[in-house]
Amino acid sequence: MQLLDGKFASEKIKTEIAEEAAAFLAQSGRKPHLVAILVGNDGGSETYVASKMKNCEKVGFKSSLFRYDNSVTETELLAKIEEINKDADVDGLIVQLPLPKHIDPEKITETIDYRKDVDGFHPVNLGRMMRNLPCFIPATPYGILLMLQAYNIDTTGKHCVVVGRSNIVGSPMSILMARNANPGNCTVTLTHSKTHNLKEMVLQGDIVVAAIGRKNFVTADMVKSGAIIIDVGINRETSTETKSGFKLYGDVDFENVVPKVSWITPVPGGVGLMTIVGLLKNTLASAKGEIYS
Ligand SMILES: NC(=O)C1=CN([C@@H]2O[C@H](COP(=O)(O)OP(=O)(O)OC[C@H]3O[C@@H](n4cnc5c(N)ncnc54)[C@H](OP(=O)(O)O)[C@@H]3O)[C@@H](O)[C@H]2O)C=CC1
Numbered sequence: 001m002q003l004l005d006g007k008f009a010s011e012k013i014k015t016e017i018a019e020e021a022a023a024f025l026a027q028s029g030r031k032p033h034l035v036a037i038l039v040g041n042d043g044g045s046e047t048y049v050a051s052k053m054k055n056c057e058k059v060g061f062k063s064s065l066f067r068y069d070n071s072v073t074e075t076e077l078l079a080k081i082e083e084i085n086k087d088a089d090v091d092g093l094i095v096q097l098p099l100p101k102h103i104d105p106e107k108i109t110e111t112i113d114y115r116k117d118v119d120g121f122h123p124v125n126l127g128r129m130m131r132n133l134p135c136f137i138p139a140t141p142y143g144i145l146l147m148l149q150a151y152n153i154d155t156t157g158k159h160c161v162v163v164g165r166s167n168i169v170g171s172p173m174s175i176l177m178a179r180n181a182n183p184g185n186c187t188v189t190l191t192h193s194k195t196h197n198l199k200e201m202v203l204q205g206d207i208v209v210a211a212i213g214r215k216n217f218v219t220a221d222m223v224k225s226g227a228i229i230i231d232v233g234i235n236r237e238t239s240t241e242t243k244s245g246f247k248l249y250g251d252v253d254f255e256n257v258v259p260k261v262s263w264i265t266p267v268p269g270g271v272g273l274m275t276i277v278g279l280l281k282n283t284l285a286s287a288k289g290e291i292y293s
């Protein structure tokens with residue numbers, strides 16, 4: 001078994017991003033600028049947004065955070081998005097999910113200018129991705145592709161089984177792995193909670209992407225010998241063992257799956273770190289006008 005180490009891969013790519021950001025600053029007199037909107041005080045969301053902001057500073061980007069409490073109205077949020085859309089100093093805008101129930105995530109997503117949608121959730125970006133056109137690729141699937149690339153893993157011709165069909169992870173991942181590109185060129189099976197014989201499906205995967213949101217969901221008896229395992233899950237449990245008071249678990253029963261597989265991403269230290277790199281890459285590409293000029 002070999003580890004797909006998110007720390008190693010992300011640090012290497014961040015060094016490249018920092019160099020490009022410095023060149024962009026020298027040439028344009030400004031830094032790539034990412035804006036995040038955070039509603040409420042969910043512990044996980046706080047951590048991820050803080051990490052996104054910290055990583056922006058690390059690679060020489062400007063970052064701004066707008067915080068609202070749970071009582072914010074949809075109208076207020078939409079007005080803020082419109083304001084940021086118009087701000088020529090902003091290259092990327094993300095609204096951290098999940099949002100409180102009284103706010104429609106579809107409306108939020110569609111109001112973000114697709115040219116600043118570095119999360120890649122806007123229908124224009126998803127549609128362009130389907131057609132293999134330049135677009136912002138959703139950060140987590142993008143991060144997974146970057147991870148496979150960093151380890152020179154050839155995915156061509158392999159059977160990729162994705163578990164979970166969310167808009168932000170499973171669905172875009174299935175499209176990307178089926179595209180005529182490398183990483184890509186896979187035969188893809190997309191599975192979800194209504195799938196019959198899930199175990200038999202997952203057993204066929206040369207590559208398994210687990211994005212369910214349940215600790216230890218993918219067990220050793222479900223994976224083919226020598227498979228490549230991408231564990232997207234982040235399941236937080238309170239713990240007395242750690243300083244932070246909680247512990248993270250993936251969707252894969254890591255300990256028991258490890259002996260059977262060729263490559264596997266750990267949690268923490270895997271896909272999560274690559275997601276941030278995906279977001280930084282999209283923000284830089286936006287600043288440079290590489291996707292939409
Ligand atoms: N590392 C990272 O950067 C990121 C990690 N995550 C983590 O990844 C996990 C998944 O996130 P996300 O995609 O947003 O989750 P969602 O809750 O949106 O989607 C979960 C998917 O899993 C499917 N599912 C649930 N139960 C089963 C089951 N018993 N059998 C088969 N499929 C099932 C659901 O099926 P159905 O559609 O039928 O309901 C759904 O498609 C979470 O732990 C999340 O925290 C998410 C984003 C980024």
Ligand SMILES: Nc1nc(=O)c2c([nH]1)NC[C@@H]1CN(c3ccc(C(=O)N[C@@H](CCC(=O)O)C(=O)O)cc3)C=[N+]21
Nearest residue numbers: 047048094095096097098119139268269270272273275
């Ligand atoms: N608009 C939007 N865009 C997102 O990209 C988005 C979102 N909403 N909502 C929630 C999910 C989740 N997500 C993660 C990002 C980083 C880590 C990450 O850095 N994880 C570290 C550890 C973090 C920790 O210690 O808690 C790791 O896995 O090693 C995890 C998860 C982005 N998401």
